[in-house]
Amino acid sequence: MTNTASGVGHGGETGVALDQIALGNPSFVWRFGQERRLAMVRRYLPLEGATLLDMGCGLGAYVRRFADFTDRAFGIDIDVARVRQGAASGVRGLCAGVGESLPFKDGCFDGVLLNEVIEHVTNDRQTLSEALRVTRQGGRVVIFAPNRFYPFETHGVYLGRRYVFGNIPLVNYLPDAFRNRLVPHARAYTRARLQRLTAGLPCRWLEWTVIFPGFDNIAARRPALGRFLRKATYALESSWLKRGGLSHLLVLE
Numbered sequence: 001m002t003n004t005a006s007g008v009g010h011g012g013e014t015g016v017a018l019d020q021i022a023l024g025n026p027s028f029v030w031r032f033g034q035e036r037r038l039a040m041v042r043r044y045l046p047l048e049g050a051t052l053l054d055m056g057c058g059l060g061a062y063v064r065r066f067a068d069f070t071d072r073a074f075g076i077d078i079d080v081a082r083v084r085q086g087a088a089s090g091v092r093g094l095c096a097g098v099g100e101s102l103p104f105k106d107g108c109f110d111g112v113l114l115n116e117v118i119e120h121v122t123n124d125r126q127t128l129s130e131a132l133r134v135t136r137q138g139g140r141v142v143i144f145a146p147n148r149f150y151p152f153e154t155h156g157v158y159l160g161r162r163y164v165f166g167n168i169p170l171v172n173y174l175p176d177a178f179r180n181r182l183v184p185h186a187r188a189y190t191r192a193r194l195q196r197l198t199a200g201l202p203c204r205w206l207e208w209t210v211i212f213p214g215f216d217n218i219a220a221r222r223p224a225l226g227r228f229l230r231k232a233t234y235a236l237e238s239s240w241l242k243r244g245g246l247s248h249l250l251v252l253e
Contacts, residue, residue, distance in 0.1 A: 030061055033214020037144065038065055041113060044207060044251045045140045050110040055099050055131060056117035058082050060091030067092070074109075076102065099127035107136040114143045116247065118197075119155075119187040125197055132203050132252065140206065141252040147210055148172050148188040150246050153179075155186040194250055203252040210245035211237055 041047070047069035054062045057075025059082055066073035074093040077083050083094045097103050099114075099121050112131045118124040131141045146154070153171035157164050159182075171179055172188050179188075189197075191208065198205070212233035219226025236242055 030065065031214065031216040032219065033216045034061065034065075036214055037115065037211075038062070040211070040249060041142050045111040045113075045142055047111075051108065053104070053109045053112045053131075053134065055102075055112060055114045055127070056120075057094060058086070059089065060086035060094050062113060062115060063093055064091045099130060102130045102134050104134045106133055107139075109134050110136060110139045112139075112141045114141070114145075116144050116146065118143065119146050119189070120185070124187065125201075128198065128252075129201055132201055138253065141203070143250040143252070144211075144247045145194070145250065146186065146188040147243075147245055147248055148190045148193070149243050150188075151244065153183055153188070154246070155183055157182040158184065189248055191248070194248060198250075198252065201252075205250065206253040207249070207251040209237065209249050210242040211247055211249055212242075213246045 045052075047066060049072075050070050051072040052066050052070060052074065054060075054066070054073075054075040057063050057077045058079070060075050063073050063075035063086075072093075074095070075083075075086070075091070076095050076097045076099075078096065078098050080096045083096045087094050095103070099117070100123050112135050114127075114131060118127055121127045128141070128143075135141055150172060152167040152169055154167050156166055157168050157171060168182075171182055174182070194208075212230075215226045215229045215233075218229060233245070237245065
């Protein structure tokens with residue numbers, strides 16, 4: 001998913017490719033994984049008739065889906081080209097901007113979504129502060145963010161000046177100094193780091209858990225294996241072993 005501000009550091013590449021590495025990849029198609037996350041959002045944030053904002057909306061996949069529940073769904077992203085592409089595909093309510101300084105009034109949204117966004121922004125605390133500012137009293141901010149204990153780093157790594165794409169094993173288990181050199185373009189969070197991030201902000205934790213991925217690519221190639229992985233790992237989400245999952249789900253009120 002794409003973010004709402006520039007990345008936190010870069011290797012030796014320049015140009016569009018580096019920008020896309022820093023921003024992350026948007027949702028190009030709507031599949032099982034996105035639908036599952038939408039169901040989780042709906043568990044904590046009623047969408048029917050609500051005024052909603054997707055921060056880091058990319059091409060607007062979630063904004064398009066939100067529009068099935070409300071005519072007041074909006075999205076914002078720093079990548080102007082993606083916003084234009086999403087608008088050209090028929091998604092309404094998109095605009096360009098940065099998460100640290102949202103162009104919206106205080107308390108104007110019932111709910112805000114940050115789906116794999118805060119790991120990319122320049123200032124994650126300021127971004128969350130802005131999300132809370134534009135959310136009404138009693139409204140909710142739903143956050144999905146990378147889990148530091150997931151066995152794979154999904155954002156790729158830099159080996160010197162060379163970027164290596166893919167799911168790289170065990171990188172997140174390295175000490176911060178080493179991980180940050182390999183992955184200067186994306187953060188990963190522990191629960192404790194999220195607690196420090198939100199400390200002192202005008203909100204309370206309504207829910208926190210860790211979830212596993214949708215395994216959509218595996219399911220497309222090998223359906224039986226995809227079904228097995230989903231069944232096995234989703235069962236872990238109700239146990240202590242969820243701490244090895246892909247992403248934190250944090251709901252702030």
